Amino acid sequence: MTRRLLIVEDDPGLQSQMRWCFSDDIEVALAADRESALTALRRLEPEVITLDLGLPPDAGGATEGFKLLEDILRLAPMAKIIVVTGREEKENAVKAIGMGASDFYQKPLDADILTFVVNRAFRLAELERDNRELSSHRNGTNIKGIVAASSQMLTICRTLEKVAPTDVTTLITGETGTGKELLARGLHDLSQRADKPFATINCAAIPENLLESELFGFEKGSFTGATQSKKGKIESANGGTLFLDEIGDMPMALQAKLLRFLQERVVDRVGSVKPIPVDVRVVCATHRDVRQLIDSGDFREDLYYRISEITLDVPALRDRDGDALVIAQSLLKSLGKQMDRPNLAFSEDAVAAITTHPWPGNVREMINKVKRATIMADGKRVTAADLELSSGDGEADDTLNLRQVRERAERAAIMQALQCCQFNMAQASRLLGITRPTLYNLTDKYRIETSAESPEVRQ
Numbered sequence: 114m115t116r117r118l119l120i121v122e123d124d125p126g127l128q129s130q131m132r133w134c135f136s137d138d139i140e141v142a143l144a145a146d147r148e149s150a151l152t153a154l155r156r157l158e159p160e161v162i163t164l165d166l167g168l169p170p171d172a173g174g175a176t177e178g179f180k181l182l183e184d185i186l187r188l189a190p191m192a193k194i195i196v197v198t199g200r201e202e203k204e205n206a207v208k209a210i211g212m213g214a215s216d217f218y219q220k221p222l223d224a225d226i227l228t229f230v231v232n233r234a235f236r237l238a239e240l241e242r243d244n245r246e247l248s249s250h251r252n253g254t255n256i257k258g259i260v261a262a263s264s265q266m267l268t269i270c271r272t273l274e275k276v277a278p279t280d281v282t283t284l285i286t287g288e289t290g291t292g293k294e295l296l297a298r299g300l301h302d303l304s305q306r307a308d309k310p311f312a313t314i315n316c317a318a319i320p321e322n323l324l325e326s327e328l329f330g331f332e333k334g335s336f337t338g339a340t341q342s343k344k345g346k347i348e349s350a351n352g353g354t355l356f357l358d359e360i361g362d363m364p365m366a367l368q369a370k371l372l373r374f375l376q377e378r379v380v381d382r383v384g385s386v387k388p389i390p391v392d393v394r395v396v397c398a399t400h401r402d403v404r405q406l407i408d409s410g411d412f413r414e415d416l417y418y419r420i421s422e423i424t425l426d427v428p429a430l431r432d433r434d435g436d437a438l439v440i441a442q443s444l445l446k447s448l449g450k451q452m453d454r455p456n457l458a459f460s461e462d463a464v465a466a467i468t469t470h471p472w473p474g475n476v477r478e479m480i481n482k483v484k485r486a487t488i489m490a491d492g493k494r495v496t497a498a499d500l501e502l503s504s505g506d507g508e509a510d511d512t513l514n515l516r517q518v519r520e521r522a523e524r525a526a527i528m529q530a531l532q533c534c535q536f537n538m539a540q541a542s543r544l545l546g547i548t549r550p551t552l553y554n555l556t557d558k559y560r561i562e563t564s565a566e567s568p569e570v571r572q
């Protein structure tokens with residue numbers, strides 16, 4: 114890959130001396146003032162810039178150089194800037210480093226030292242780039258099954274990774290299908306309890322009269338039909354994690370019993386007076402607004418404080434910037450493989466529809482739609498109609514602001530171009546009419562996978 118260097122120097126003699134310090138494998142652009150430097154910056158997108166602070170109209174001072182430094186830091190924050198100063202200008206060099214320059218070089222020119230400093234800056238830029246690529250390939254998270262690119266979801270994942278090794282009782286809230294159960298499993302998998310049981314109980318799915326014995330177990334003869342004693346879910350999770358799904362639907366009478374368990378860490382089986390100590394980590398989830406349930410008298414406030422030592426509020430899919438498309442791509446890939454239809458790709462109208470649909474059923478709704486589309490698609494293109502979505506145009510949310518609209522359109526166009534070119538960056542950048550470095554910057558910005566090998570979604 115060609116390295117690109119911008120030399121900003123107003124002295125023509127020094128310009129050509131510096132130019133000849135670098136071999137052919139470095140593409141060099143020269144600029145003698147702020148304006149031409151900014152033009153070259155946009156055109157070349159250099160990884161490294163040498164910047165003489167003494168530029169016209171203040172060739173004897175450094176005001177113009179500092180203004181340019183600020184511009185570059187704003188326009189190309191990843192570029193490595195080496196400020197070039199005179200012997201007596203140590204203070205300016207220190208100030209420039211403080212502002213964000215990565216290194217400085219003092220005149221008079223010494224070819225060996227200059228090439229050394231510049232090569233070191235290139236190396237640093239490359240390492241940082243590799244690092245960014247690695248973290249985007251890691252898909253930003255260590256949580257199995259979670260595909261996420263949005264800052265909203267990545268923040269949740271980072272918090273979860275911190276909370277997982279502790280034993281704090283965690284409440285996960287969010288709309289249906291947002292991934293609460295997946296995150297609860299993630300908490301378990303990343304904890305020291307990972308090789309112990311993960312027991313789940315859905316408090317809304319079990320009739321009230323059975324829930325108590327399901328949770329706490331029962332002794333033989335404690336009720337008609339109890340022909341032998343049985344452990345409850347809490348006991349069966351001993352050593353591991355107990356996941357109480359839809360905790361907001363737990364009947365009041367049981368809430369009191371659960372509270373006692375959380376306080377004393379013993380269970381009383383139905384029909385027994387002998388408390389049994391149990392060591393479990395408790396994770397709860399609900400799609401309901403627990404505060405409202407407390408206000409309406411349907412949920413105990415003291416229990417709420419017990420279960421929400423840490424709360425993770427999982428945002429709806431429509432509120433995560435860019436996740437819908439990344440998850441849809443991942444689903445298409447894994448479902449395509451499962452259904453023996455590899456190499457399926459979304460058409461332009463499908464990309465637009467995925468990005469603008471509000472996804473009231475969140476990822477679960479998306480799984481159903483992509484599954485259907487994988488079956489229905491003719492040829493290799495999956496259209497909005499295959500997904501049973503209208504094609505996006507005119508459907509955009511009224512609340513969208515111009516920046517969001519622009520970003521969504523930009524992301525959709527990039528995804529489309531990458532798919533058309535089988536993720537060949539050079540071809541995709543030509544198709545989009547931008548330079549390859551710009552395309553890399555945009556894929557970094559939107560955390561778009563730049564290879565066809567994107568991670569997969571579990572169903």
Ligand SMILES: Nc1ncnc2c1ncn2[C@@H]1O[C@H](COP(=O)(O)OP(=O)(O)OP(=O)(O)O)[C@@H](O)[C@H]1O
Nearest residue numbers: 258259260289290291292293294295476477570572
């Ligand atoms: N970020 C994600 N990446 C990939 N798959 C996801 C993601 N979030 C959820 N899923 C998938 O979506 C489906 C629904 O997720 P999950 O059951 O965890 O949601 P939930 O919030 O617990 O739903 P509910 O409230 O209805 O119980 C699952 O198949 C899950 O694997």
